[in-house]
Amino acid sequence: MIKKVLTWLGIAFLIFFIAFNPNSAAAVFESLGDTIGDIARGFGTFFTNLVA
Structure with a gap:
């Protein structure tokens, strides 16, 4: 119950x-x-260096 209320409050705050x-x-x-793009580039660089 509390999780549902907090979810709806979070959505309402986001809209507000x-x-x-x-x-x-x-x-x-x-x-x-x-930030998400930087993380993805970091993973890409890591795997590129790992394989090369």
């Missing part, structure tokens, strides 16, 4: 954050995307 601070929300998601 995007609706009232779209520039900040875009910056946060851009930062997350850059």
